[in-house]
Structures are given as structure tokens and as C-alpha cells.
Amino acid sequence: MFDTPGRLYVVATVLPLAAFVLLLVGGGVRAACRPFRRQGGFCGNLYWVCGGDQPLKTGAYLATAFMALAAALAVLGLVEFLTDTSEGPLRSSRWSERADWVRLGPLDTAPPPEWEKQRAEYDRPAPPVALALEVGYRIDSLTAVAFAMVTVIGTLIFVFSLGYMREEANETVEDHEVPPAATGSDPRTHPHAATGHGSGAGPFRRRGRFGRFFLYLSLFAFSMLNLLIADNLFQVFVSWELVGVCSFLLIGFYYERPKAATAANKAFIVNRIGDAGFLVGIMVAWTYFGTLNVEELTRRVRSADRDSHGPAQYPDRLIRGNPGQPYRDGTPKYELPVKEEFGTGSSLILMPIAAEEPDHTHTPGYGPHKDRRFRVPAAQTYTTYGAIPYWLFVVMGLGIFLGCVGKSAQMPLHTWLPDAMEGPTPVSALIHAATMVAAGVYLVGRCFPLLAPEVLLVIAYVGAVTLFVSATIALVQTDIKRILAYSTCSQLGFMMLALGVGGWVAGLLHLITHAFFKALLFLGAGSVIHACHHEQDVRKMGGLRRKMPLTAYTMLVGVLAISGAPFLSGWYSKDQIIAAAVGYGLRHQHHVLLLVLPLVTTALTAFYMFRLWLLTFTGEPRDRHVHDQAHESPAVMTVPLVLLALLSIGVAWGWPPWDAEASYLGQVLHKAEPAAVTVEFGQDRDLGHEHHLPAGALALLLAVAGAAAAWWSFGRRRPTTESLYAGGGPGYRFLLNKWYFDEVYDAAVLRPTVTLARVAAAADKRPTDGPVPPGEAEPPPRRFDLLTLDGLLNAPGQALLVLGRSLRGLQTGSLRTYVLWLGLTATLLLAILAALAR
């Protein structure tokens, strides 16, 4: 259809950005024209054209339309991609482009001497030196699928928001959750706060923020899509930070509520920790590889799959070696370990990547060339072999993964995600289902070839611990959104675990399917919350099934899907994850925890999800007030629910449907799987295949057991309100308090930091001498106080002042005194000269 169909994706990415810019400019112009709104004239008219006093409804519809258009383009692109039959360089030129953004190094026309030598030896054209930050896109089937997922879910969430955020479209919104202390304190920032009420009286009132909500959502969508299509780590990082900012803005959307403001800060700060790690990873890559393009990085660290002598014996490996005695001309020499110790050595050997045709290359040591020694030039460039200390390579991988830990809310940094529930529910759906949390898993998948086996093991363990701990916390939570938040953590743990144990397709398939059913669950929860007038406590619900059947049954689909009921999308991905874990766990039996934890957690997942559904929708209404006012949501909210339910059921189907590995989506993803996965985990995977059936059956059995236990506790016995509010044993309290993570962080990080800040502030305080003199605001400053920062900095100045004051007395104005000094000084100088001359 086109020469470069990849540009479809660029257009689809830029569309939400265009909506964002339009809304931003419109809102900005309106704000600028606001003082003239009563006077008419050009500015006054412009104010009314840009929406007047009402929130920007047109803008919201526009943003939704743009998002829908992006989704249409994404689906078109996906079809185009899947039907594209071109191969090799042609295919990559059709689906990827790159350009310089900021050039940091010189575009060197004169290549360095080593190249000249090589060129003379091998008759190879010299490639340009890179050293530029680039922008670019590269579409493979993972990108195409994830892009379609994000845009489709994004569109549904935009539409749902049109209904859910309807209140914000009013000129004035009452926010009952803002504590009275904040009410009407500042009429300037809250123009409606003081109208109608005396300051401090009545609920908090503010202007509706319909347009602003869609402004943020659009920027969010753009950042996420840009992250997906990016072909280099720097572009990923930029989008990564943009996503972080958007999540900050959206979680803190109701920023007048102290809890929302705190949660936004927490999400932002916790993510900074992860991002610092990501930055370290990027800097190591930049320093040692001179490029951030993921494809090039991969070719640099993994050996080529063929060399000039045919297929390589050890393709797509990390080749390690040890520095040996340097050559006589001083260039470092590296020696590969003997074949039996393959994969050991203190340095990672970097492969030359500049030559498109592997003319005169060979995999060091293990090809037909038996030479185990080779030279690494002092100046490492694209075209030569290079070396990086292996531990630095591991640090790079860990750094990148730390970024993913932050974004995907993995174990040590997961605490922000449940707090992020303070944002509006569609935001929770967007952040926790389709976009932000997906970014971490996506990046691990993307950078898989760059991760050392040690890093992958860390990933697997982090994932395993996260999925178990989060699931246990979700068992006892009572806030409907928090249950879902912990469930998200847990499911992300599943994905990380899968990636860590080599289930690349399984993990990313779960990313896609989870996005659909978690978006469904969140939007369903949003529908319930909307119906119950912002009541989120499941203990106050119950029996809502009859009031809102559509929400109840679509949510049931989501619950079944996440629990892994056969033939729903969740089953396909979870079954594959279990298979991967089984393969890995059986082959590395000392890592059996990686197999046990996910199996146990499948039972826990089914339990807490059914608990949520049963408490919300079945049984007797436990709070008459909440139940009476509940109603089914309008079509603008239920239609996305139904569509998401359909997608949650069928998105992973394939033929035959009873074979999880036959999932069509999985096979599409499989095309993008890096060769490194097979190299590192091929045997595990074969083992997993063998034991797939019993493992899958066991997982299913555990899930059924979990669901049955939930039904036993909450469906059959019909818990009373009192029993739900009654506390439990120490274990229950431990889980209810989320394993005391927040408390530990509070004691270990927060308090020391605050104490340190207090000490620092005290050191900065202006020291005083004596009491405040009458009639003055401040006590007199101490003259010399070397113990504080200010005192230390002021001491030299004060010393000069004192010196000047004492010298002032010498200028008496008496001529005779001057002459006396003159004479004495002259005598002294002459005496010194005489003494020196002797």
C-alpha cells in the first residue's frame, strides 16, 4: 500500500499529541482572554469561542475522536504488518526509520587510523561514527500488537471517561472529599470557592476540569505510543519520563484532596528511584557502545548468527573472555576461555556491527577459525571487536531493570501503585492496565538480548516475590480499587517472572491479555463506584448484581479471565507462563521457588478475584443507603465494558482453542521473539513442553480450589456486615497492613531523611547572639560562628570588615604622623635592604 507503512504508526502516535496541543493552546488562549470576557472586543470574543466559562467539552470529544483515529490506524497498521510479505533489508526499511536528533560526536569524514588499516586489509567501506541521540521507530510484531492494544483500550477508556467524568463538565463541581480546612482559603485560585458561601462554609467547590482531564489523557497516550515505537533507549527514556509526569498529573487530578496530592508525589518520587537506575543503564550503554539503538546494541553484544564461513557454531551468544598479555604494539589482547568453560571470563566481547555483509568476520574462537586470541583496539568503534567488563554489563542490565521495577511496580518499589488509586478510575484503568505499568514489562521484553543471565535470574525472583506478596495483600483489602491494584502488581509479577525464566512470548502475551481484562475490571469497578456515588468499600456493597447486571456480568468475565478459566484470554497466557516456569524450575531445581510461587498464586488470584465479585454483586445488600441509590451506568460506560469483555474472552484465541500454545496472538508475538531467548532457554522450553499438560492441569485445579474457597467463604455463607468488619489474627493484620512495607520505608528512609533535613535546616539557621533587642524584628547576628553554614560563609567577609575598621584609625589626617610613619617605614626598609645586601 505504501513504501513505508511504518509511518502509519508515526501518524497514530502524533495524533494524541495533536489533541494535546490543541487543548493546551485552546485552554491557554482562553485563560489569557479571561480578563476581557465581559468587555467583548476581539479578546472577549475569543474567550467565548474557546469555550467560555464551561469546561472544554468540544476538546474532550476531539481528543476522543483523535484517539479513535489512532486506534483505527493502529489496527490498519497491524493488518498491514501481518500481511506484509517482504523480507530482509526491504522489510526493515519499510518498518523502521531513524534520524539524528542531537549529534554529539563529530560526523567524522576521516575515519580513525584503525579503520584505515582495516579498510586496507579488508577493503571495507568506512561507516560514519555514530555518537548521536536519535529519533526513530521500529515496528515488529510485538510493537504492532502492543500498539493496537494500547490504542484500542485507550479509545475505550476515553469513551468511558466521557461518561464517568461527566460531573467535571459542569461549570462548578463540589468535591466532598476535600477537608473543610482547605475550603475557600484562597478565592483567587479557586474562583468559585467563595461564591454563594461564606469562606470556610459548605463543601469545597471548584471549576470543572473536563478538558484538562482529556488533555492529560492525550499526552499520556502520546507518551506511551512513542515509547512503544521507539527504536532506541533514549527515546524510550524521554517517553518514560513523560509517562511519569502524566501519571503524576492524573493521580493528582483532584489535587485539592491531600491524599491525592500525596499519592501523586509518591508515585513520582518512587519512579524517580527506578529512573535513576535506568539512567545508569543508559549511560553504561552509551559509554561502551556509542549507540542506544536497541537493534545495534543487540548486534554488538550477541555474536552474529553467521559469519563469512557459513552459519556460526554459536550464534546469538554472549561471548566472554579474559584480557591477556597485550600485543607488542600495545593493543590489548583478549583470550577466550577454552570451550569447556564457555561463558566464563571477566569481560564481555563486543562484536563488530558496521559491516552489513559478514565478509571477513568470524565468531571469535569457536568458528572454523580456531584462533582463541584477538585484538581489541584502544579506541573501540563499531567496526572492531571491543570489550566491556562483564560486571558493568550486568550493572547495565540491572539498571535498565530497576527502571522497569519502578514503572511496573515490582517488589521493592511497588508501594506507589495502590496509592495511585486516588486518581479518577479511568486513569487507574489507563495506568494500571494498558499503559504505564506495561511499559516496564515491555522494555524488559525489548531489551531481552541485552540482559545477562544473572540479570534474568534477578528479574525472575523479583517477579516471583512480587506476584506472591501482592496476591496475599489483595486477599484482605476492602477497597475495590486497591484489590485490583494489588492484583495488577501480582499479574505484572507473573509477566516479569515469565520473562526471567525465558517465557518471552508468555510474558508479553500476558501483558496484552491482562491489559484487556484488567481494563475491563477497572472500568467495571469504575461503573460500580459511579453507581454507588463514590463508595469504594466492598463491605458496604453486596447484591448489586440485580441493580446493574451488565456491569456485574462483564466483570465476571474479567474475573474468570484473570483467574485463568479455560478458553478465556487469561488462560492462554497464564498457562504458557506456568509452562515456562515449570520448564525452568525442573531444569534448575535449586530455583524451585520460581515454580512454586506462581502455582500457589494462581489459587490466591482466583480467591481474591471471586471474593471481590461475590462481595460486590451477590448476597444481601449490606448498606441500604448505598444499595438504594445504585443504578446501572449509562450506555457510554457500559458499551466499552461489553467490548472489553468480548476482547477479554477472545483476544488470544487460536486453532485449536484447547491448545494454549496455538494462540494466534502468541504466534504473532513469537515472530518478534529475540533469538537470544532460544539460545538461553531452549532446553528449559523443551522441558516445559513435556510437562505442559500436568502443570496446566495443576494450575487449573488450584485456581478452581481458590475460587471454590472464595465461594465457600463469601458466596454460600453470606457473610454478615459484622463479620466483615471484625478483625482477624496477626496474620490477617499483617496482610491488611500490606506486609508493613510503608511502615518500613517510613522508618528506614523517610524518617532519617526528614531528620537529616531538620539537621541541615538547623545548620542553615542564622545564629543569634543574645535576646531580640526591643524594637527590632531579629536578634543581632553573631559575629563569628563557624559551626553553621551561614556563619562559615560570612566569616571571611566579617573578618575583612573588622580589619578595615581597625585600619581606619591609622588615617588621622595629621601630616606629622604620616611623615613619622614614612620615615620609620623608610628606615625599616633600608635596614632590611642593608641586612640582605650583606
Next chain:
Amino acid sequence: MSELGLPPFLILSAFLFVCGVVCIATKRNAIAVLMGVELVLNAANLNLIAFARFRPGFGLDGQVFTLLVIVLAAAEAAVALAIILNFYNNHATVDVDEANELKG
């Protein structure tokens, strides 16, 4: 004529110099201070001439310098007397101790 040699000239010069300095340091009359300065300058002149006479290596330098100093002294006297006259106009005295308005 017996040669006196350099030292007597230097001693005379030093004597004149000290007289000048003491005069500057002790007199309150501005004119007297100016006379003290003239004594100091002439002591220097005598020094220069004496060295020029008894140390052949100096050539004409001493004489030239002395002429310069004489011219300088004349100019200085003119300026200083003008200052003193103005001072007298303003203060009705030539007491240098009265000139203390600029002290810090």
C-alpha cells in the same frame, strides 16, 4: 687641593635630609613644611652630584637628574604655594593640623 672624597658629601647630605624630615615632621606652619621638603630635595641633589663626581661610571647621569629635580622642586613649590594660599583663603591659617577634613 686635597681630595675630600665621597663620605663628607654623603654625611652633609644625610644631615640635610634629616633636617628636612625633622622640619616636615615638627613644623605646623605649611610654609615651613614646604621648606623642609626643599631641604630633603636638595639633600638628594647633593647626593646625586657627589656620586656623579666621585663614581666615574655614572657619567652625566647625576647632573642631569639634579637639573630635573631642581625643575621639579620649582614646579612643586609653585603648586604647593598655590595650595597653601588657597588653604589660607579658606581657613585663615596655614596650620597643617587644621587640614583634617578629609580624614576617615
